[in-house]
Amino acid sequence: MLKFHWSPEQIASQFKKEGQWCVSYNTIYRHIYKHNLGEQYSSHGDTGVQKHLRHKHHTRHPKNTRKHRVLQTNYLSIHERPKFINDRQRIGDWEIDTVMGKTGHAVLLTVVDRFSRLALIKRIDHKEADDVNQGLIDLLGSILKEFVHFLTPDHGREFLSLDEVQERLGVTIYWPDPYSPEQRGTNENTNGLIREYFPKRTDIDNYTEKDVDFCQDQLNRRPRKILNYETPFEVFFEEPLHLV
Template identity: 35%
Template sequence: MLLPDKPIDERYLTQDDRIAIAEGLLAGRSAPVIAEEIGKYRSTVYREISRGRGPNGTYNPWWSHNQAILRRRRPKPQKLRANSELRGFVNDKLKQHWSPQQIALHLARTRPGQPAMNACPETIYRALYKGLLDKRTARLRTRRTRRKKQRRGIPVKNGIPRMRPVHTRPREADERRSAGHWEGDLIVGRAQASAIGTLVDRATRYVRLIHLPDGWKAPQIRDALVKQTADLPASLRRTLTWDQDRELYLHEQIEELTGFRIHFCDPHAPWQRGTNENTNGLLREYFPKGTSLTRYTVRDLAQVERQLNHRPRRVLGDHTPAEAMRRWSRELACR
């Protein structure tokens, strides 16, 4: 049996995957069920079953795996790197805001029988992401410069467990009848390499900024929220509403350590935490998009907090968030 000379990407099927496919077919399971069991796209499994049949017409995992290795080893130079005419054509069409799909279809229609002047959309995407095309003019209409992960058809194994939906948030939080119900999010710096946590109280519009010098993955977010909200009275740590982003994967630990009851917005529903969205817009005056946020210290964040919290707000009757928070704090202390 041929062995690969280097580990393959997890997107590709391994020999164990192919054996699992064969066992699934023998057991009478469908391709979508098999795909879910091995964590691959169903289209990948369909293609594998179709081209993995051995000389006798039945699916043979060992024969198919050897064939895949042979296909991977064959000399195959990058088409757009080797063909300057094709590269120039693709560059020109991308400059005219054509999509890779439109370019590929146009080439197939206008250059039939010329394999050297044909390219599938994936070839164009890979060349673009690897920098083989003119970076100044060859761009996608979305301005995306790297591949966006796709998980369609694959079971989400890393979803946030046991999320509490925003619809179960207390009515007093929805109606802004009391302080202590917060909305949270991150503002992210250049290349997603730095971030600042933002908390805003729904009733008083009071802002707290969370310093994240060690990064913004789930453990760092947990530690920062626990440490930097510890000075808030328990009566002002009631609920926290957040997007379904993985930085709050450890939300149950945060709840246990802070007392917040955390609720998650629906997917693609930023208006469910609109106060925070508005506040983040104000904060971009201090932390512009496309800049690194690592240079801001705790003192810098505290100064921005003071400015926002001592700025009169029409929604508060021209009072400041700081005044509104002091009033609510006194009322809560008297209860």
């Protein structure tokens, strides 16, 4: 849990999947709250292991209070997206976003497959269209073309000029409604997991490609409840992993 950022439920379920004995995840939680997993507290007020538990944060904006920028690319609404994409029936339909660090510095470009939850992460120097476009081409260009079909981006200004990406990768882009992160829930959830490794207001300039690859590898090899405790790596590549 401390080294790989797995939740108690993921740990208990993975051992069960491998046929290994383990206490229930509720027992793990109880031990955390009562005994801090046997770890020493660093100071008065230290919450210990509890600070590694997941917390979800939601930012909401009142309707009709913000305007979005005009797209410079062909616009297909998410409401026109085929049902088989909405129902997650295949690999190859990706949601894309950025994770901010210190303003004006490097950011993380994140790309997540809706079916397998496989995450691709790249550190780019600036939150600008040219950097994002090249980052998407680098990330998705490394995937077999048969597994790259559709993209659903955020409405941020860095995604407003994706013509080059469409041409180079041969993809179709479906745009969500402005300020509707729930329409890209897979990517939003993944970004929350990434924040465990790159906290808010941290300077991403201080992280290396090795740091980013480490985060990506840990997320893709962590079992997910939504995948029946398979890992994104296992689902995407059909290759089993083992703890024991």
